[in-house]
Amino acid sequence: MTEKTIPTNFIRQIIDKDLAAGKNNKKVVTRFPPEPNGYLHIGHAKSICLNFGIAQDYNGTCNLRFDDTNPSKEDIEFVDAIKWDVQWLGFDWNELHYASDYFQNLYDFAVDLIKEDKAYVDDLSAHDIREYRGTLKEPGKNSPYRERTVEENLDLFERMKNGEFEDGSKVLRAKIDMASPNINLRDPTIYRIRKGVDHHQTGTSWSVYPMYDYTHCISDALEGITHSLCTLEFEDHRPLYDWFLDQLDVPCHPQQIEFSRLNLEYTVMSKRKLTELVTQKHVDGWDDPRMPTIAGLRRRGFTPASLREFIQRVGVTKSDNIVEMGVLEDCIRTDLNENAPRRMAVLRPLKVTITNYPEDKVEQLDSSNHPQNEAMGKRKLPFSNTLYIDQNDFAEEPPKKFKRLIPGGEVRLRNAYVIRCDEIIKDASGNIIELKCSFDENTLGKNPEGRKVKGVIHWVSAAQAIQANVCLYDRLFSDPNPDGNKEGKDYHDFINPESLIKLEACYVESNLDSVKPGETFQFEREGYFCLDAHSSSDKPVFNRTVTLRDTWAKITKK
Numbered sequence: 001m002t003e004k005t006i007p008t009n010f011i012r013q014i015i016d017k018d019l020a021a022g023k024n025n026k027k028v029v030t031r032f033p034p035e036p037n038g039y040l041h042i043g044h045a046k047s048i049c050l051n052f053g054i055a056q057d058y059n060g061t062c063n064l065r066f067d068d069t070n071p072s073k074e075d076i077e078f079v080d081a082i083k084w085d086v087q088w089l090g091f092d093w094n095e096l097h098y099a100s101d102y103f104q105n106l107y108d109f110a111v112d113l114i115k116e117d118k119a120y121v122d123d124l125s126a127h128d129i130r131e132y133r134g135t136l137k138e139p140g141k142n143s144p145y146r147e148r149t150v151e152e153n154l155d156l157f158e159r160m161k162n163g164e165f166e167d168g169s170k171v172l173r174a175k176i177d178m179a180s181p182n183i184n185l186r187d188p189t190i191y192r193i194r195k196g197v198d199h200h201q202t203g204t205s206w207s208v209y210p211m212y213d214y215t216h217c218i219s220d221a222l223e224g225i226t227h228s229l230c231t232l233e234f235e236d237h238r239p240l241y242d243w244f245l246d247q248l249d250v251p252c253h254p255q256q257i258e259f260s261r262l263n264l265e266y267t268v269m270s271k272r273k274l275t276e277l278v279t280q281k282h283v284d285g286w287d288d289p290r291m292p293t294i295a296g297l298r299r300r301g302f303t304p305a306s307l308r309e310f311i312q313r314v315g316v317t318k319s320d321n322i323v324e325m326g327v328l329e330d331c332i333r334t335d336l337n338e339n340a341p342r343r344m345a346v347l348r349p350l351k352v353t354i355t356n357y358p359e360d361k362v363e364q365l366d367s368s369n370h371p372q373n374e375a376m377g378k379r380k381l382p383f384s385n386t387l388y389i390d391q392n393d394f395a396e397e398p399p400k401k402f403k404r405l406i407p408g409g410e411v412r413l414r415n416a417y418v419i420r421c422d423e424i425i426k427d428a429s430g431n432i433i434e435l436k437c438s439f440d441e442n443t444l445g446k447n448p449e450g451r452k453v454k455g456v457i458h459w460v461s462a463a464q465a466i467q468a469n470v471c472l473y474d475r476l477f478s479d480p481n482p483d484g485n486k487e488g489k490d491y492h493d494f495i496n497p498e499s500l501i502k503l504e505a506c507y508v509e510s511n512l513d514s515v516k517p518g519e520t521f522q523f524e525r526e527g528y529f530c531l532d533a534h535s536s537s538d539k540p541v542f543n544r545t546v547t548l549r550d551t552w553a554k555i556t557k558k
């Protein structure tokens with residue numbers, strides 16, 4: 001899909017001004033800093049496109065940095081998945097870092113703070129620290145340990161590092177102001193003790209771990225980041241970001257700029273909730289095609305270009321809003337409408353025998369891969385006397401305006417002949433199991449003489465068709481804002497029971513025999529589909545990426 005020129009936004013305007021003023025030696029350096037405690041979701045894609053996109057457009061660089069200061073929740077599986085997702089989205093990092101690369105620097109900077117009497121070891125329990133912190137209306141109280149001498153603090157901090165104290169028994173805190181109107185500045189914790197946990201990068205070599213706020217600004221400074229872009233919830237943390245960098249002898253002072261998070265209708269986006277969906281088995285793993293994760297969207301059949309286009313349409317602002325699911329679906333529909341080859345697949349097969357077509361004959365009919373794009377070429381479609389059509393395309397007692405096959409009526413088989421239904425065969429319990437039809441041999445590529453045939457339906461030739469399973473995916477939640485916390489309900493109460501319909505006896509045309517996982521197609525009249533990444537070769541599984549039209553718009557307008 002062709003990408004439009006990028007519209008500007010308030011962050012780009014700040015960068016333009018900085019460059020015009022000659023700031024940062026006229027360089028632009030950004031970073032994407034995920035915590036490897038889950039898979040990336042579409043919200044992260046916004047941050048990725050923003051950070052990497054700015055670096056690209058300003059001839060700058062962007063680092064990928066794992067913010068790995070919380071070893072008990074992190075895993076190398078997530079590190080690998082995140083790297084792949086970023087590359088798959090079409091970006092490449094300049095430098096790859098882990099905040100844990102800086103554990104020694106961070107420790108040394110903490111010692112510097114202690115030496116300047118700007119940090120102290122506190123023995124208060126987590127509970128008491130909370131009590132002493134005060135509230136938005138009331139100032140906090142100083143800890144009784146706040147006035148420890150520099151020597152005592154240096155000694156205790158070193159012993160914390162050496163593993164002499166138990167988890168939770170002591171923390172290192174910045175000495176700022178317990179009466180600050182900004183609670184983040186009320187002597188925030190900068191180090192805590194975590195003994196014996198196995199960190200995916202540093203093993204068990206550290207017994208103390210730095211906190212996020214302390215780690216983040218220093219990591220940014222050490223990497224020479226010029227613009228540190230983060231989401232709005234960190235706005236109140238900016239004074240702390242700046243405080244640390246002002247106290248310490250760091251190579252530069254990056255500028256933190258906040259933008260609003262991406263929220264999307266009919267889904268949840270926090271890693272905690274996505275983790276719950278996985279561990280409570282509401283979905284089939286992080287890459288379940290219903291998940292808003294990059295891995296899920298990829299398995300669903302979304303293309304990198306469609307996700308980049310979505311992020312561009314959403315834009316970058318400081319105001320919070322929830323984006324309609326229809327916007328995301330429209331991006332992939334537009335992409336696949338342009339780029340996905342057309343194929344035929346019969347999802348609910350009904351056998352059709354063409355009684356006047358020779359039994360042993362197989363014709364190869366020329367069929368275009370894309371009606372609007374000749375460059376996509378043609379394929380051969382086998383036609384024989386035994387076909388499958390979709391059960392929904394035949395009605396014994398048709399409703400009004402039914403333009404498909406009816407007893408005694410005619411319909412065109414797409415890319416093939418016009419057929420007429422002569423007889424209905426039923427089983428003992430009255431189910432229709434076969435239609436006996438006849439075809440008009442003068443209707444290949446031309447209209448029949450003397451009569452009009454309105455309907456066109458899809459079909460496959462039975463002998464050559466491939467058996468397949470098809471997964472019809474729909475939205476995982478039935479409510480646009482499942483997080484909305486209505487009447488004491490939570491998102492679990494809004495899980496859509498019909499978000500996955502599995503069809504197990506489908507037939508797809510023989511041209512789909514050597515498809516690669518993730519390859520996308522339009523199944524004519526059914527929607528856009530891709531071969532599932534976990535599909536096996538003996539019975540392929542196709543995932544519905546999106547319907548041909550926005551079916552939800554109709555439902556919600558009713």
Ligand code: ATP
Pocket residue numbers: 032033034035036042043044046047067229230231260261262263269270271272
């Ligand atoms: P979550 O709340 O889902 O756990 P997080 O902010 O803790 O997300 P991180 O791994 O820390 O996840 O995020 C990495 C980067 O992606 C951060 O800069 C963060 O601000 C950004 N980010 C996370 N969620 C969104 C979102 N919904 N929209 C835009 N950016 C986001």
Ligand code: MG
Pocket residue numbers: 035
């Ligand atoms: Mg975070």
